[in-house]
Amino acid sequence: VPELERRASGLKLLVLDVDGVLTSGDLYLIGEDLEAKRYNFHDGLGIALLRSAGIKIALMSDRSTPPLYRRAKELNVDDVAPVVGGDKETSLNQLLEKMGLSPAQAGYMGDDLRDVPPMKLVGVPIAVANARPEVKAASVHVTAAAGGDGAVREAAEWLLDLRGQKEAIMAPFVQTREEQAQSANGGATGPAGGGD
Numbered sequence: 001v002p003e004l005e006r007r008a009s010g011l012k013l014l015v016l017d018v019d020g021v022l023t024s025g026d027l028y029l030i031g032e033d034l035e036a037k038r039y040n041f042h043d044g045l046g047i048a049l050l051r052s053a054g055i056k057i058a059l060m061s062d063r064s065t066p067p068l069y070r071r072a073k074e075l076n077v078d079d080v081a082p083v084v085g086g087d088k089e090t091s092l093n094q095l096l097e098k099m100g101l102s103p104a105q106a107g108y109m110g111d112d113l114r115d116v117p118p119m120k121l122v123g124v125p126i127a128v129a130n131a132r133p134e135v136k137a138a139s140v141h142v143t144a145a146a147g148g149d150g151a152v153r154e155a156a157e158w159l160l161d162l163r164g165q166k167e168a169i170m171a172p173f174v175q176t177r178e179e180q181a182q183s184a185n186g187g188a189t190g191p192a193g194g195g196d
């Protein structure tokens with residue numbers, strides 16, 4: 001669809017809901033104050049691929065606990081947007097204002113009802129396989145993978161493919177140093193740091 005390719009090409013920021021998108025959506029409570037969530041390493045490289053393409057990444061969560069900031073640091077994301085009172089629309093607008101971007105220049109990946117308002121505003125709203133039906137209805141694309149199972153990696157490669165950049169961005173990651181030297185005139189840059 002040319003319209004979708006146009007929107008993907010204008011993308012400057014991808015906002016990721018955390019629970020149920022970057023994680024499986026499961027929350028394990030351990031003893032008095034410990035908790036555990038399941039993230040997926042494939043998403044880390046997906047984030048690195050998007051950043052190589054000049055797309056900023058922001059995490060959005062209303063459970064801004066220390067482990068979230070630890071994961072955000074590991075993933076080398078550009079920002080973490082806290083959510084107050086479940087109002088993700090306000091958080092998105094504040095983030096866009098801070099970054100000097102229009103809603104059309106943003107994408108958003110979500111799984112539950114509170115993700116629908118920000119998804120209605122952005123240029124590329126994406127739902128994960130485990131999203132509620134209302135979230136899928138508000139999206140332009142539903143990933144085959146569920147949150148915590150590589151949905152962000154899948155969406156990253158889908159976006160790069162729409163932008164016609166997938167091969168060029170991924171090439172340096174799979175090439176030997178000799179192959180990289182041979183294709184040095186191909187316009188691809190070296191693998192970016194960060195991610196997994």
Ligand SMILES: [Mg+2]
Pocket residue numbers: 017018019020021110111112
């Ligand atoms: Mg969620």
